[in-house]
Amino acid sequence: MTEAARELRVAMVGYGFMGAAHSQGWRVAPRFFDLAAEPVMATIVGRDRDRVEAARRKFGWQRAETDWRRVVEDPDIDIVDICSPGASHAEIAIAALDAGKHVLCEKPLANTVAEAEAMVAAAERAASRGVRSMVGFSYRRVPAIGYARRLVQEGRLGAIRQVRALYLQDWLSDENGPMTWRLDKEAAGSGSLGDIGAHAIDLVEHLTGSRLESVSGTLATFVEERPLLGETVGLSGTASTERGRVTVDDAAWFTARLDGGAAAGAIGAFEATRYATGRKNALRIELSGSRGAIAFDLEAMNELQFYDATAPAGEQGFTRIIVTEPEHPYMANWWPTGHAIGYEHAFSHQIKDFVDAVTGGADPEPSFADGLHIQRVLAAVEASAGSGSAWTPTA
Amino acid sequence: MTEAARELRVAMVGYGFMGAAHSQGWRVAPRFFDLAAEPVMATIVGRDRDRVEAARRKFGWQRAETDWRRVVEDPDIDIVDICSPGASHAEIAIAALDAGKHVLCEKPLANTVAEAEAMVAAAERAASRGVRSMVGFSYRRVPAIGYARRLVQEGRLGAIRQVRALYLQDWLSDENGPMTWRLDKEAAGSGSLGDIGAHAIDLVEHLTGSRLESVSGTLATFVEERPLLGETVGLSGTASTERGRVTVDDAAWFTARLDGGAAAGAIGAFEATRYATGRKNALRIELSGSRGAIAFDLEAMNELQFYDATAPAGEQGFTRIIVTEPEHPYMANWWPTGHAIGYEHAFSHQIKDFVDAVTGGADPEPSFADGLHIQRVLAAVEASAGSGSAWTPTA
Amino acid sequence: MTEAARELRVAMVGYGFMGAAHSQGWRVAPRFFDLAAEPVMATIVGRDRDRVEAARRKFGWQRAETDWRRVVEDPDIDIVDICSPGASHAEIAIAALDAGKHVLCEKPLANTVAEAEAMVAAAERAASRGVRSMVGFSYRRVPAIGYARRLVQEGRLGAIRQVRALYLQDWLSDENGPMTWRLDKEAAGSGSLGDIGAHAIDLVEHLTGSRLESVSGTLATFVEERPLLGETVGLSGTASTERGRVTVDDAAWFTARLDGGAAAGAIGAFEATRYATGRKNALRIELSGSRGAIAFDLEAMNELQFYDATAPAGEQGFTRIIVTEPEHPYMANWWPTGHAIGYEHAFSHQIKDFVDAVTGGADPEPSFADGLHIQRVLAAVEASAGSGSAWTPTA
Amino acid sequence: MTEAARELRVAMVGYGFMGAAHSQGWRVAPRFFDLAAEPVMATIVGRDRDRVEAARRKFGWQRAETDWRRVVEDPDIDIVDICSPGASHAEIAIAALDAGKHVLCEKPLANTVAEAEAMVAAAERAASRGVRSMVGFSYRRVPAIGYARRLVQEGRLGAIRQVRALYLQDWLSDENGPMTWRLDKEAAGSGSLGDIGAHAIDLVEHLTGSRLESVSGTLATFVEERPLLGETVGLSGTASTERGRVTVDDAAWFTARLDGGAAAGAIGAFEATRYATGRKNALRIELSGSRGAIAFDLEAMNELQFYDATAPAGEQGFTRIIVTEPEHPYMANWWPTGHAIGYEHAFSHQIKDFVDAVTGGADPEPSFADGLHIQRVLAAVEASAGSGSAWTPTA
Secondary structure (H helix, E strand, O other): OOOOOOEEEEEEEOOOHHHHHHHHHHHHHHHHOOOOOEEEEEEEEOOOHHHHHHHHHHHOOOEEEOOHHHHHHOOOOOEEEEOOOHHHHHHHHHHHHHOOOEEEEEOOOOOOHHHHHHHHHHHHHHHOOOOOEEEEOHHHHOHHHHHHHHHHHOOOOOOEEEEEEEEEOOOOOOOOOOOOHHHOHHHHOOOHHHHHHHHHHHHHHHHHOOEEEEEEEEEEOOOOEEEOOOOOOOOOOOOOOOEEEOOOOOEEEEEEEEEOHHHOOOEEEEEEEOOOOOOOOEEEEEEEEOOEEEEEEHHHOOEEEEEEOOOOHHHOOEEEEEOOOOOOOOHHHOOOOOOOOOOOHHHHHHHHHHHHHHHHOOOOOOOHHHHHHHHHHHHHHHHHHHOOOOOEEOO | OOOOOOEEEEEEEOOOHHHHHHHHHHHHHHHHOOOOOEEEEEEEEOOOHHHHHHHHHHHOOOEEEOOHHHHHHOOOOOEEEEOOOHHHHHHHHHHHHHOOOEEEEEOOOOOOHHHHHHHHHHHHHHHOOOOOEEEEOHHHHOHHHHHHHHHHHOOOOOOEEEEEEEEEOOOOOOOOOOOOHHHOHHHHOOOHHHHHHHHHHHHHHHHHOOEEEEEEEEEEOOOOEEEOOOOOOOOOOOOOOOEEEOOOOOEEEEEEEEEOHHHOOOEEEEEEEOOOOOOOOEEEEEEEEOOEEEEEEHHHOOEEEEEEOOOOHHHOOEEEEEOOOOOOOOHHHOOOOOOOOOOOHHHHHHHHHHHHHHHHOOOOOOOHHHHHHHHHHHHHHHHHHHOOOOOEEOO | OOOOOOEEEEEEEOOOHHHHHHHHHHHHHHHHOOOOOEEEEEEEEOOOHHHHHHHHHHHOOOEEEOOHHHHHHOOOOOEEEEOOOHHHHHHHHHHHHHOOOEEEEEOOOOOOHHHHHHHHHHHHHHHOOOOOEEEEOHHHHOHHHHHHHHHHHOOOOOOEEEEEEEEEOOOOOOOOOOOOHHHOHHHHOOOHHHHHHHHHHHHHHHHHOOEEEEEEEEEEOOOOEEEOOOOOOOOOOOOOOOEEEOOOOOEEEEEEEEEOHHHOOOEEEEEEEOOOOOOOOEEEEEEEEOOEEEEEEHHHOOEEEEEEOOOOHHHOOEEEEEOOOOOOOOHHHOOOOOOOOOOOHHHHHHHHHHHHHHHHOOOOOOOHHHHHHHHHHHHHHHHHHHOOOOOEEOO | OOOOOOEEEEEEEOOOHHHHHHHHHHHHHHHHOOOOOEEEEEEEEOOOHHHHHHHHHHHOOOEEEOOHHHHHHOOOOOEEEEOOOHHHHHHHHHHHHHOOOEEEEEOOOOOOHHHHHHHHHHHHHHHOOOOOEEEEOHHHHOHHHHHHHHHHHOOOOOOEEEEEEEEEOOOOOOOOOOOOHHHOHHHHOOOHHHHHHHHHHHHHHHHHOOEEEEEEEEEEOOOOEEEOOOOOOOOOOOOOOOEEEOOOOOEEEEEEEEEOHHHOOOEEEEEEEOOOOOOOOEEEEEEEEOOEEEEEEHHHOOEEEEEEOOOOHHHOOEEEEEOOOOOOOOHHHOOOOOOOOOOOHHHHHHHHHHHHHHHHOOOOOOOHHHHHHHHHHHHHHHHHHHOOOOOEEOO
16 A cells, blocks of 8 residues: 555544534644645444534444444544543543544543543553554644744743633633533533543643642532433432422632642642633643743633743733644645634544554653543542532642 | 535645645645545645655645646646746746646745736636635734724724834844845846735735725835855856845835725725834734724734723723634634634635635635736836826826 | 811821822812812821822822821821831821821731731721721722622622632732832732732622632742842841842632622632733632623623623623713712723722711721731631632631 | 932923823833933923913923023023924924024924925924934833834744834714814824824834835815814914814825835734724734734734744744733833733833933933924825825825
8 A cells, every 4th residue: 555545444433523623623634734644535424314414414424333332343434533521532532542442532531530541541551552542532632722832842931830720611700501411411521621621631631741630629519400401311309390400519719839841849839710700711830930920811822921931021021822824733725824723623633643552653742641530630630629629639 | 426525636836835735735724624625635736856755745636747737637636836036927827727626826926916916817707607716815814914804894993094014024134145036137026015915914904804095115125145055956057156136116105095994094004014023023003093903913813902082081092902702803713712823724715715715606805806916016016106206197 | 167168187197009099089089079078188197208298299198207106296287198018007097096096008908917906906996986997808899890799789789699709810920020019028018919809809799799718728938939039128038149039929710618708608719810811900700600690801891790690591791881870889089981980980989988977976897806807807718728729717 | 510419390381181181291210210301391382371380380380481482592401391282393493403402393293295204304404413302102102012013023923014003083073063173184284194194104103113105095084174262272263153164184195105114015903083983092003924923902012912923833823912021111110010000101101201301411312303204194195185195106
């Protein structure tokens, strides 16, 4: 088989929001990046036959299946991309890895630490056979984040002492908004903390090379009951009443001590919320160091604020870098200077990096072990919140 | 032929920056919008066989051709999408329209008013036979622009009295940057004025429904000679010298009187430049009306600033609308609230609108006649600049 | 005594940064606001004769004294304005109040809860005799804050569920910066927490009408030793060594539960730091409610961001209100629309309000009791930080 | 007379907006800056006895007079500060200078070029006798402007090729707003052009050291009649009708060629308007050079945006400098880092500079000759606008 003809046949499990985003990644990445193998959007998997067939047509996959086991067993499939709800991740990923498929798994890695641990074990078994696994913290692939990381690694921030990491959304701020499965602990595992707080944790660790070693946390549920929609499937036992009980956190705050990396000894302040009225998707990271600082807000994702504390005194200030230059990660492959990219581009970058790892024989990042670590941080925050915010180790 | 099976076979001429952008539009639009026919990326056309074949593979077209006449004559082609340099537009578009192909033609419509007039005549002939034509002012399809237009149409700005429209880039601000074909009048037609000033004119007219009826303009060339690169193809007569002569405008300014629409009687101040140090792609539009104002900057393309002068006095201010809500044009088909789109999305929206027009039997906008009008405005600015900024009618 | 002739003779204790700011308040307030009595800058008090005389000339006071008891005993003095270090507040304020002088006392009210309690007792005794007292949380008098409070009171934010309050400075981010008395616990009482965190607490309570009822806090000292300057007066026992020991917090974080007012049941996240590289004086408050939100940053003190969640869906966004309209608190007395005021104007407003209360026979706010409450919150944060961030009541 | 005892006795003519601002300057400057002589606010002059007496009390002057000739003749007066309407400037200034008084004259220097020429002649006569004169373009004294100028002088912008200078206000955007004397040519001389456009011209010339040598301009009056208020004094011949005729420009645009200084050969685009809906006091200057750029907006007057085109490619961006550092002009005498100053501070700086010049025996800037030049630019813009925007020399 010639280099040019090499293909990687992909099966994707799930067809919701993440299914759409991952499909766009598989579709677009090879059109802008030179990949050593051409991904083929072979099979999409979903439980409902009509809906998965509709998704197949919509997203442009070749075939549709209703049982994920079929693709795990399919010798023509090289990669399994898992976009289904978190509770299903462990079973699918372990089976796929054991069957020799490379696995890209959406975050969070799993709904529990135990599941995540089993997944890491499977990933390690697989790695020894050259089978790759990665967890999909896509925001790592936003160019502004990549460039910020480079600045940290070059020592431009010096010793980082403080971290602020907030993920602010507001889609629950109206107390009359409906109950959904995302607000039910059985279905969703956790609320803001796991859904969006996990991104904040991962980005801080990715940017600094440090780890959150202990946390003091608080969780809150502001609105404890919400009106049920007509369709209440998935909300156990609430179908016949008029209001559903919210059993996950609406918001989470925690303080963390960091260890290792550029932020060794730093303290981080985290918040994840769906009640930050007016903030739509404001994932904000600020790193304050002895020589400089960076600030990022996902609501302006093509920008990075950089403060150089070594510049002449009168000239210091946050520089608004428009992260669309060829010098910036991934950007040389897109449009000319000043032309913005969007949310989904991070998924194309994720595919590029994943395919590079698969074809290049390297282990991609973030690994399942990284995903497990995030899971442990989330569990530690919950444990701390359950014991009066007592400081709790993450390992 | 069933509805679901209906296809539109597309041929695209050109494979440069615009070829990449249009390809992405054809590729992505049907995956996010429900189109009455599925576009098929059939044939890409370019003069250089090796390069067009490389582009075919890269962009994902089925076939490559080196002569645009082949696709004009091909009975299987429904649509011709013209992304080649401006000097070639008239010949290709007229032939394609006369052959019954729907035509999408990149802006500027042509390099001269005379060519544009011939294209409009062909478009009118074609329209009478149900063949559609559109010129590709893609920024009309940025959701923030679409929403701003809606606000204007709803009267939220009242009588618009002033317009500010600047398109600021800086890629020439280094005087040691090389000579390119874009700085040669024979090859490029004009400089900043036609390349980016045309967008500013089109957006103002699109937003307000008004027309620039007369202009007073100034052009300047700040750096008159630039170092030649080794490859000087396309720069007539300069190949043997060490520096090339810049024969187009580096920057253009003009004041315009508007007529008709929401800005009847207004005065607009325009600037287009490649010397605005630090401004990468700042297409800025501000409309000041008796009841409100809007401000837009392409460098923050997911935002629209809206000022409601009818709000209570103490509460007035520019509201930064993050244009990612389902209520905003095109956005219901993309990602959840707060998730940004990028530059290329406007091309997907352009394809959606063009396909809707073709399948729905409507004439799309902007028409070739609109493109001709822009051409006349550009010509009037040049004429005014050539006669001491004397006010010059555009028709 | 005629209205025009009525005077209030003022003595001010202290001549540092706050002495300069208060002097400007006394000097300027009567020139822009109609006061029922004309303040006379009678006597300035400081321990060092030469320096207080220099300050007298510089600031424009009539007389200088070196012993504060002289002004407390002076029958011609109506008001004592205390700007000396916190450790001296209680003794001076109690003596002045008992002597029948109205007292304006800089924040923090005292360095300890016990001192603050004694001051409250004195203030209550005095109030029964018509003698007024106020603590100088000057930021309450920033017009944007006053206007935000009005929006909260009018219910424009609905039920406030979340508060973010950060006071970010960076003057310690260079670890080679010198040791100063502000970093010595004996001299300064506390570090960031009491110096700037107190402002954040007061503003949140002022804006919402709510009280912090319990807190979970963390304190950190990032740089534990700093080079001593030649003059080490006030640093106990460190004069002969080369490095001084930092004994206060460099940064403080705490989560708080709020009770009463518009933010009953809300949770607030607070941070006070002198290590936020690049942030010079960023006192940032964000209130997230069921019907709206406000955001304020002291680095842009003439602006208020207001989000109206009841506006039409497509039009929602943070509105940048330039708080210079006649409708905004205090602003009708300054300059035309759009003309900024600065930091010191809050001190003129403070004098206006204090004089209004004194001449109008009303008790001004914030009262000494309010100041005591803040002190208790600070003490609770320190207690919580000392016991592993355990939740600690503030009363 | 000892140094410490030296006084400068000031008389101020006028008590409107500028009278209040200048009074604040005289009052505050000596309290924050070390001046070689102490200004004494001796006499305020106004034609209406009651109003000038009220202003005297309000602003804190020692005496009030109703005839400006009295202060010109008063041997105890050292300085005459002219804040009366433009039509009165020439007569007062010439008399005062001829009487040996130093003169600070508000801008515009005069309402006509002829008057301004006579004033320059008087200023030159006076200068030969050591008598100083200055015109009050106060925005030169905004620290961000001073710092920007320093960057230009140090060559940090390289060759400046483009200038954008807009002064945007919106107080006329409501067409039902009343007629005022400012809209009557006889009373006001001109409209936006002279009132605010003059500031834009002066700042550009001050920042660059260049001069506008020719202009192509356009003027417009959008609303030609406005409702008369009950009191129509000063509007000749309109008292008995219900609507008054607007006889000045509502907005002005002009393009200018610059000569000399850092912007030799540059082209500037200017706009002055009272119809920029939502813009309250937006004096915006942007200078684009071969090595860098600066951008300033008076609505955020404590900030300066600086772009360094010589920084590493990936790090370039506009740096938001908060202009409150000791390194910035005038700021070491105010508050700590990060504490904003306001509009009126420029007037204190103006007094400081004027007093420094008077006591130091230097000619202050901007001189009456500078003021005359601005007047000639304004006249050239009007002449150009009157002749179809034909390019018109300014000298």
